[in-house]
Amino acid sequence: MLQIMDLSKKYKNVQAVSGVNMYLEKGEIVGLLGPNGAGKSTTISMLSSLITPSSGDVRLHNESIVKQPEKIRHILGVVPQEIALYTDLTAEENLQFFGKIYGLQGTTLKLRINEVLEQIGLTDRRKDLVKTFSGGMKRRLNIGVALLHTPEMIIMDEPTVGIDPQSRNYILETVKRLNREQGMTVLYTSHYMEEVEFLCDRIYIMDQGHIIASGTKEELKNILSSENTIIIKVERIKDELTRVLKADPHIRQVQVQDQKISIIVPKEENLFQAITHYAEETKTKLISIEVKAPTLEDVFLHLTGRALRD
Amino acid sequence: MIFPFIKKDLLVMIRNRQELLVLLLMPIVLIAILGFALGGVLKGDSPNIHAKVAIINNDNEQEDLQQFIKDIENAGLPTEAEMSMKTGAQSLLPVAILTEDVFDSEELKKYFEVEIIKPEQAEKVKKDDNYAAIIEIPEKFTYHLLSKVFLDKSAEISLQLYKNEGKQGTSNLVEDVIRQFQKQLTTMTIVGKNGIQLDTEPITGTIETVSKKEPINSMQYYTVGMSVMFIMYVASNISSFAYREKQLHVFNRIILSNTSRWSYFIGIFFSTMLIAFIQQLILYGVSALIFHVYWGDLAAFLVLNLSLSFAIGGVAALLTAVNYRIDSESASGFFSSILVTLFSLLGGSFTPLAEVSPIIEFIGNLTPNGAGMTALLKVLQGSGITGIFEHVLYLIIFGIVLLSVAAFSFPKRGEAI
Numbered sequence: 001m002l003q004i005m006d007l008s009k010k011y012k013n014v015q016a017v018s019g020v021n022m023y024l025e026k027g028e029i030v031g032l033l034g035p036n037g038a039g040k041s042t043t044i045s046m047l048s049s050l051i052t053p054s055s056g057d058v059r060l061h062n063e064s065i066v067k068q069p070e071k072i073r074h075i076l077g078v079v080p081q082e083i084a085l086y087t088d089l090t091a092e093e094n095l096q097f098f099g100k101i102y103g104l105q106g107t108t109l110k111l112r113i114n115e116v117l118e119q120i121g122l123t124d125r126r127k128d129l130v131k132t133f134s135g136g137m138k139r140r141l142n143i144g145v146a147l148l149h150t151p152e153m154i155i156m157d158e159p160t161v162g163i164d165p166q167s168r169n170y171i172l173e174t175v176k177r178l179n180r181e182q183g184m185t186v187l188y189t190s191h192y193m194e195e196v197e198f199l200c201d202r203i204y205i206m207d208q209g210h211i212i213a214s215g216t217k218e219e220l221k222n223i224l225s226s227e228n229t230i231i232i233k234v235e236r237i238k239d240e241l242t243r244v245l246k247a248d249p250h251i252r253q254v255q256v257q258d259q260k261i262s263i264i265v266p267k268e269e270n271l272f273q274a275i276t277h278y279a280e281e282t283k284t285k286l287i288s289i290e291v292k293a294p295t296l297e298d299v300f301l302h303l304t305g306r307a308l309r310d
Numbered sequence: 311m312i313f314p315f316i317k318k319d320l321l322v323m324i325r326n327r328q329e330l331l332v333l334l335l336m337p338i339v340l341i342a343i344l345g346f347a348l349g350g351v352l353k354g355d356s357p358n359i360h361a362k363v364a365i366i367n368n369d370n371e372q373e374d375l376q377q378f379i380k381d382i383e384n385a386g387l388p389t390e391a392e393m394s395m396k397t398g399a400q401s402l403l404p405v406a407i408l409t410e411d412v413f414d415s416e417e418l419k420k421y422f423e424v425e426i427i428k429p430e431q432a433e434k435v436k437k438d439d440n441y442a443a444i445i446e447i448p449e450k451f452t453y454h455l456l457s458k459v460f461l462d463k464s465a466e467i468s469l470q471l472y473k474n475e476g477k478q479g480t481s482n483l484v485e486d487v488i489r490q491f492q493k494q495l496t497t498m499t500i501v502g503k504n505g506i507q508l509d510t511e512p513i514t515g516t517i518e519t520v521s522k523k524e525p526i527n528s529m530q531y532y533t534v535g536m537s538v539m540f541i542m543y544v545a546s547n548i549s550s551f552a553y554r555e556k557q558l559h560v561f562n563r564i565i566l567s568n569t570s571r572w573s574y575f576i577g578i579f580f581s582t583m584l585i586a587f588i589q590q591l592i593l594y595g596v597s598a599l600i601f602h603v604y605w606g607d608l609a610a611f612l613v614l615n616l617s618l619s620f621a622i623g624g625v626a627a628l629l630t631a632v633n634y635r636i637d638s639e640s641a642s643g644f645f646s647s648i649l650v651t652l653f654s655l656l657g658g659s660f661t662p663l664a665e666v667s668p669i670i671e672f673i674g675n676l677t678p679n680g681a682g683m684t685a686l687l688k689v690l691q692g693s694g695i696t697g698i699f700e701h702v703l704y705l706i707i708f709g710i711v712l713l714s715v716a717a718f719s720f721p722k723r724g725e726a727i
Contacts, residue, residue: 050562073568084559086318088325093318100314101567129325145563 001026001185002047002153007056009042016042018209020056024153024187029179031200032189033296039209040189041081044157047187048078074102077146077154081161083138084145087131091122091141094130095148102149112148119174120144136167143171147178153185154178160195168195175199193296203296207304220299227252228291229298232261232275235285244278253301259287264302311569315577316584322551323585329547333589337536338596344536345529345601361442361480363413363424366432368446371403374453381461395460404455404495405447412491421483442477443484446470455495467495526687533597534686535659537590538618538679542653544586545622546646549629552578553639575720578630579713583623590615603690610695611686617705618682624712625678631716653677658684681705 004022008015017039024030034040045051047058049069058065058072065072085094092113099109117123120140130138139159146154156175160168172195178184190196196203197217205213205220213220234241237256245263246254250271253264265271272289279286323329382395413424427435427444436444447469454465471488473481555561564574594611597603605611625645632641656673657680658664664671664684674680685693685701695702 045562048566050565070568073566076566078563078566080559080562082559084563086322086560088322089318093321097314097318098563098567101311101564101569149567 001061003059003062004043004047005057005059007043007046007058008054009039009046009051010054015209017046017053020206020209020211022204022211022214024185026152026185027179027183028201029175029186029188029199031196031203032187032206033191033193033196033203033300034189034206035191035300038191038206040206041157042209043206044078044155044187044189047072048076048155049073074149075152077149077151079143079146079154079156079159081157081159083142085130085138085141088129090127090129091117091133091144092126094141094145098145099148104149112150116144116147119147119178121170134164134167136163136170139163139167139171140174143174151184153187155187155189157189158191159188160190160192172198193300197296205296205300205303207300212303213299217296220296221294223299223302226267227264227294227302228267229294230263230265230271230275231288231290231292232263233259233287233290234261234279235259235287237261238282238284240282241278241284244282245275248274248278250274253305255301262298262301264298311573312577312580315574316581319548319551319577319581320585323547332543333540333547334592337540337593338600340536341529341532341593341597341601344532348528348532361422361477361484362440363422363484364427364435364438364441364444365409365413365424366427366429366435366444366446367405368429368449369405369451370449371405371452374450374456375399375403377453378456378460381457385461399456399460402456402459404452408445408447408491412487418487422487436472439474442474442480444472445484445488446472526690529597529601530603530690531662531687533594533601533603534683534690535654537593537597538657538682538686539650539654539659540593541586541590541618541622541682542625542650542679543646544582544589545626545629546642546650548578548582548585548626549633549645550639550642552626552630553633553642556634571720572717575627575630575717579623579627582626583619586619586622587615590619605689606692607689607694610689610693610698613695613702614682614685614689614698614705617702617709618678620709621678621682621705621712622709624709624716627716628712628719631720634721635719653679656680657682675701675704678705678708681708 002024004020007017007020009017020039020043022030022032032040032043042051046053047065049058049065049072053066060072060075063071086097089097095113095116096109099112104112113126114123117126120143122137122140122144125133125137130141133141143156143159146156159175160171163171175186175188176199179186186199188196188199200217202216203214203220204211213223237259242254242256242261245251245261248271250269251263251265253262255262263271275289276286278284378399379396382392382399385392387395409424409426412418413422432446435441451467451469454463454467457463458465458467469488469492471485473485475481552561555564561574565571594603594605594615598605629641629645633639654660655663656670657677658674659679664674675684681701681704685698688698688701
C-alpha cells in the first residue's frame, strides 16, 4: 500500500532523517519505535506530505505522493503529537470545522460527528469547550478529528504523551478496534515500547535518523536470542560498581535506571558470582539479581547502547 | 471553503473576552474620555453661551435714507451713478444689517438674545445687570454712514458699546461681533470711495463663511479617530491568532485536508474584513446611542467602512505571511505596539495633526486609518460617495497591494511547517 524509499531530510547542517526504507501493507498496524529526536516526526511529516523530502520517495499504490501530495491526503488521517485543536471551540465545533474543510456537509457531516464522538467516548461532552477538557479527553478528540473523513490509513505520532493510564488504555483499545473492525492501516510511533509491543504487527526501530532494525516483535527479540538481560537491584547506585561492570569484558551493555542496573551478557556466561564479587568490592548492598526475557527496550539497548527514554 | 474559516474565526473572537475588551470596550471608553475632556477644542463644539444684548437705537433709518437720496439727487451726478448709489444705499442700511443679518443670523441667534430698546428706556437698561452688553446707535448713524461710503463726506461714525464687567466672557464675544461689523463697514467705506459697485451680499455674523461644511465636534472627531485606530488591532489579533494556528499544528491539519494555502489565506483576509466591519458598526452604533454621533449619508458611510475593512484585511494577510515567514509572532507584535500608535498619530486619531503641514496630511492619508478618517470626517461634514471616492479607491488599492505582497511572501509547501 505505502512504500517509503530511501527517504532523507536535511535541515541546513542537520541530517534529521537518513535513507529510511519502510513499507506498510493494507490493514496492518506498524510501529515506529525510537527515542525523542530519533527522526520519527520528520519521517511522518514527509510521508504525510507536509514537508518535502531532501531525497527519496514515498509511493502510495505505486504513485509518488511527493509529486502529487493530494493523492494521500484524502485517504490519510494524521494524529499529531501536539493537541492540534481550537481550545476556544467546543468538541463538536472542532469536528464541524475540520469535517467541512475535508468536504463533509449536511447530514453526512452530522452522522460522522456523532459516530466519531461515540468512538472516542466524548458524546456527553460534545458541547463543552475543549479548554475545559482533561489531557486525555483532548488526546481523544485529537484522534477523533483525524478519523472524521473515514481515512483508509491513520498515522499516530505519540498519541498518548502526557496522559493518565486510563485514557492511554482507552486510546490503545480504540486503535485496536479501528484496525480490527474497519481494517484501518495504522502507523503508530512511540517511544513507549510496551505500547508498540501491544499494538503492532511489525516494528521499525529508529535512532538518529536511521532505521536500525525492523521486523515482527519475535524477529526483533531474536536479535537478543544469544544474550540475556540481567537486572541488578541495589540499595544505592554507586559509580564504582557501574565502572567495574563496564570494565568486565563479558558484559556487553550496562544501563543504569533508578535503583536498577540492566546488563546484557552472552547466554553462556554465568556472571552471578562476578556480580556478587563486584558488589562486595564496591561495598554496594545488593537487593536482587534477576534474569529476564528480552524486551524491545533491551533490543534498543543492544542496538544503540542507550535506553529508549534517554 | 472560506465560510468555515470565517465562522471559526468569529467564534474564537467572540469567546476571547480580553480581545473583545480591547476591540470594543477600550475605544468606547477612550471616545468618552477624549470627547468630553477635549470638548470645545474643535471648531464644531458649540460653547454653552447665552447672552442678552440690548441695542439702543437713536437712529431713524428711513428718514436718513430719504435725506441721503435727496442729497444725491441734488449733487448733479450722472443718472447712471445716481441710480447705482440709490440701489446701493438701500442695501446698506447698517442698523438693519446689525440687527437682522448679524445678530439674527442662524449661527449667532443661538447665542444672543437681542432686544431693540427705545432711547427713552436707555438709562434703565444701562442699569440692568442682565444684559451682557449694550450697543448704542447714535442719531443720524445711517445718514452719516451712507454719506461717507458714497459721497466721501467726512463724518464721525461710531457705535457705543457698554460691556457688563460681570459677564466678561459673553460681553467680549459681543465686542468681537461689533468689531467684525465695524471692519466690514470700514471695508465698504473704502470700496465706496473708489467708486466700485458695492457687493450687495448681506454681511453675516458668522465666523466661518467660506466653507459650507458642517463643523466637527470633539465627540464626532474621537468617535472616528478611535474607531479607525482600533480597527487596526483586528489585523494584529487575527494575524497573531493565525500564527498560533501554526504553533498548535492546526495549520498542518488544514493543509492535510487538501485545503489550499490560498483558501486559508483568503479565509484570513475575509475573516479580518468581516470582523473589522462588524467592530466598526458596533462602535458607531454605540456612539450614535450614547454620544449622539449620527451619519448623514449612510451609503457613503457603509461603502467607506467596507473599503477600510478591506484594507485592514490586507494588513492582516501581510502580517500573517510575515509571521509565517520569520516563524515568529513579532510582526503582529511590532504592528500592534509600534505601528498602530504611529499610524494613529499620523492619521490624526489623537489630534488633527494634518493641520500642522500639508506633508503630514499627505503622509497621514497614506495610512489606511488616516485615509479612512479623512473620508469619514468628510461624510460627517455632509459629503456623499462622490466626495470620498478617491479615499475609497485608495483603500481598495491598498488592500489589494498588501494582499498580493502577502500572497507572494507566504511560505510555499514545506517552508511553513
